[in-house]
Amino acid sequence: MRHLYTWSGILVVVFFSVVGDILIARAMKQVGDVHAIVKRSGVWTVVGRVLSNSNFFLGVTTMAVAFFSLLFALSWGDVSLVAPAAASLTFIGNAFAAKIFLHERVDRRRWIAALLVAGGVALLAG
Amino acid sequence: MIYVTFRKYLVLAGVTVFAAAGDSMLSHGMKQTGTISIHHLQGVILAILNPWVAVGIVLLLAFFASYMNALSWADLTYVLPATSLGYVLLALVAKFALHEQVSPMRWLGIALISGGVGFVAGGPALTAQHPDANSESPLLLKEARSGVPEHASAASTGAES
Numbered sequence: 001m002r003h004l005y006t007w008s009g010i011l012v013v014v015f016f017s018v019v020g021d022i023l024i025a026r027a028m029k030q031v032g033d034v035h036a037i038v039k040r041s042g043v044w045t046v047v048g049r050v051l052s053n054s055n056f057f058l059g060v061t062t063m064a065v066a067f068f069s070l071l072f073a074l075s076w077g078d079v080s081l082v083a084p085a086a087a088s089l090t091f092i093g094n095a096f097a098a099k100i101f102l103h104e105r106v107d108r109r110r111w112i113a114a115l116l117v118a119g120g121v122a123l124l125a126g
Numbered sequence: 127m128i129y130v131t132f133r134k135y136l137v138l139a140g141v142t143v144f145a146a147a148g149d150s151m152l153s154h155g156m157k158q159t160g161t162i163s164i165h166h167l168q169g170v171i172l173a174i175l176n177p178w179v180a181v182g183i184v185l186l187l188a189f190f191a192s193y194m195n196a197l198s199w200a201d202l203t204y205v206l207p208a209t210s211l212g213y214v215l216l217a218l219v220a221k222f223a224l225h226e227q228v229s230p231m232r233w234l235g236i237a238l239i240s241g242g243v244g245f246v247a248g249g250p251a252l253t254a255q256h257p258d259a260n261s262e263s264p265l266l267l268k269e270a271r272s273g274v275p276e277h278a279s280a281a282s283t284g285a286e287s
Contacts, residue, residue, distance in 0.1 A: 021206075022202070024194060024197060025197045025201075027194075028194050028198040029197070029198070031198055033198050033199045034194075034195045035131075035133065035195075035198075035199065091206060091210075094203065095203055098201065098202045098203045099203075102201070102202060104201045104202065104203050110203045110204075110207075110245075110249065112242070113207040113242040113243070113245040113246035114206075114207060114242070116207075116239065116241045116242030116245065117206070117207045117238070117239050117242035119238045120210070120234075120236065120237070120238030120239030120240075120241075121213055121239065122235070123231050123232065123234055123235030124213050124214075124232055125213075125235075
């Protein structure tokens with residue numbers, strides 16, 4: 001039963017982390033290439049565009065929720081399981097979500113990269 | 127393929143270094159301030175007054191700014207693996223600066239992450255269709271697009287790909 005709680009906690013953290021990353025990534029794609037905009041019309045244009053983007057605020061809020069759910073999950077389960085499992089599954093979740101929601105072309109190269117990094121993070125933090 | 131300039135590599139390096147440095151400073155500072163309980167939330171304020179925690183927070187803000195910068199010109203599935211070298215950096219700092227023991231399992235983890243970074247870095251940074259990706263006049267397209275409702279622009283991106 002305790003395992004069930006821990007793993008549901010991990011899945012909640014992963015869910016909110018992935019949603020937060022996707023929203024921020026989408027917001028920045030809507031803002032456009034920051035380097036190009038700064039060169040063209042200055043840094044304040046970038047700041048204005050970011051602060052007027054609703055996906056940015058949703059993303060930051062979701063990431064805050066992910067952070068606090070991680071704190072709760074850490075109080076239920078072992079740090080050595082929760083932290084690496086959440087970090088590692090977030091990489092995999094992001095690859096799926098980026099393909100579906102951001103229409104990124106996640107080819108074999110990127111899948112292998114995501115799986116290697118996820119495995120590495122799990123070993124490193126475990 | 128989108129050409130990644132030297133300045134953009136600097137941004138990716140910034141994401142990596144700021145995250146690793148910010149996390150370690152925050153962790154160092156929090157060990158000094160001690161446990162914060164949910165019943166004594168004033169402990170959070172005391173924690174922020176700790177210089178390590180304060181510098182850690184500033185570094186994490188710098189991390190977030192460079193992370194958003196990177197996401198403005200590269201895919202999420204490119205930025206995340208490319209900046210995961212921060213984990214490797216942390217392990218190397220632990221080994222050579224703090225003289226901690228790094229187990230064989232951790233070295234294997236470092237090898238896997240480095241391999242993953244190598245894989246993703248050899249490919250294009252941007253694959254998703256969006257106005258700035260391959261247009262001559264991004265500003266015009268961007269302005270035109272900002273008038274289009276979210277679901278409509280999402281549908282048009284889907285049709286292009």
